[in-house]
Amino acid sequence: MKMIRAIVRPEREEEVTRKLEEAGLFAMTKLQVLGRGKQRGIQVGAIRYDTLAKVMFILAVEENEYDKAIAAIEAGGRTGRPGDGKIFVQEILESYTVRTGVKAGTGD
Amino acid sequence: MKEVIAIIRPAKHFATRKALEAAGISSYTTFPVLGRSRQRGLRFQSGGEEFVAIKFLPKQYFSIVVTEAKLSAAIAVLIKANQTGDGNVGDGKIFVLDMEDAVRVSTDERGEKAV
Numbered sequence: 001m002k003m004i005r006a007i008v009r010p011e012r013e014e015e016v017t018r019k020l021e022e023a024g025l026f027a028m029t030k031l032q033v034l035g036r037g038k039q040r041g042i043q044v045g046a047i048r049y050d051t052l053a054k055v056m057f058i059l060a061v062e063e064n065e066y067d068k069a070i071a072a073i074e075a076g077g078r079t080g081r082p083g084d085g086k087i088f089v090q091e092i093l094e095s096y097t098v099r100t101g102v103k104a105g106t107g108d
Numbered sequence: 109m110k111e112v113i114a115i116i117r118p119a120k121h122f123a124t125r126k127a128l129e130a131a132g133i134s135s136y137t138t139f140p141v142l143g144r145s146r147q148r149g150l151r152f153q154s155g156g157e158e159f160v161a162i163k164f165l166p167k168q169y170f171s172i173v174v175t176e177a178k179l180s181a182a183i184a185v186l187i188k189a190n191q192t193g194d195g196n197v198g199d200g201k202i203f204v205l206d207m208e209d210a211v212r213v214s215t216d217e218r219g220e221k222a223v
Binding site: 097 | 110113114115116139140141142143144145146147148163164167169183186187190191192195196197198199200201202203204205206
């Protein structure tokens, strides 16, 4: 399993959710964050915004869902301009469903 | 070291804190998030037709960095504290990820000493 963390534009939040749904991925966690990339925020006239509002999606996906998850986030989040966001991926070693206490992939 | 990520019911937030404390796990980061699983949020029956009424539900997110020795205890505590026991969905998920290094900012201690 893979843990995907995607940081996208807040105005693309609905679109990313929709694309993920179309790909059959309904389970996700999201939160509002502040962040910046290598542009160090944005300069508007005399005012510098050090950080910008973003939405972070956290998804746990199976190996066979991984490629379509990335494609869906890119399709939903892309405008082609700086600030579209980043996707980070980590390996999940174990996962459990609290209700049943069952470890995924063990069946007990 | 491992990072244990638990996404649980907000109503179980303080019960979870107490249970972790009792198990000797006192350091973690937690914040409110919005989430859903395979059920796609909450569904209500309306006119015989099923539709999604609430797409995302409030959840509490815990990130707990533990040493290998405390990993299984942490998972057991999280499951025990968060099972509502009625077989209802929504009790949450626990994920275990590898944590390569940890640094205590105040003293520059590294690895397990910093956890």
